Amino acid sequence: MTLSTPTIRNDFPGMNGKLTRVDVGRITYWFSYETCIAYSYKFENVARKNIWGTTTGKHLNYVHSDKASRVGADEFATLLAAAQADEAATR
Numbered sequence: 001m002t003l004s005t006p007t008i009r010n011d012f013p014g015m016n017g018k019l020t021r022v023d024v025g026r027i028t029y030w031f032s033y034e035t036c037i038a039y040s041y042k043f044e045n046v047a048r049k050n051i052w053g054t055t056t057g058k059h060l061n062y063v064h065s066d067k068a069s070r071v072g073a074d075e076f077a078t079l080l081a082a083a084q085a086d087e088a089a090t091r
Contacts, residue, residue: 012062019059025087032059041083048076 010020020031030038030047037060038047047064049072050057064070071079 015059015062018055019062025091027083027087030059030063032056036080038063039080039083041087044083046071046076046079046083048073 004025007023008020010017012019012021018033022029022031026041028040029036030040032052032055035052035056037056038045040046045064047060047070049070050060051073060067060070
């Protein structure tokens with residue numbers, strides 16, 4: 001099993017350092033403040049519905065503008081766990 005060194009960015013224009021992108025292996029995680037709000041894996045982009053406020057809404061729009069395709073918390077957790085398991089199985 002090979003572990004990847006994460007890369008971290010939070011220098012996105014207009015986001016005041018509160019939007020963070022973390023790349024680990026082939027999964028990209030997006031955080032608003034400390035909450036994972038979206039991820040990308042194998043050309044699939046999944047984002048949570050906004051239940052927080054305007055700043056997180058701004059972050060969601062930056063990483064995943066298609067509001068109609070956003071998913072609830074439970075579905076997000078299930079899909080993310082499946083992506084993580086698939087990524088782990090290929091290492």
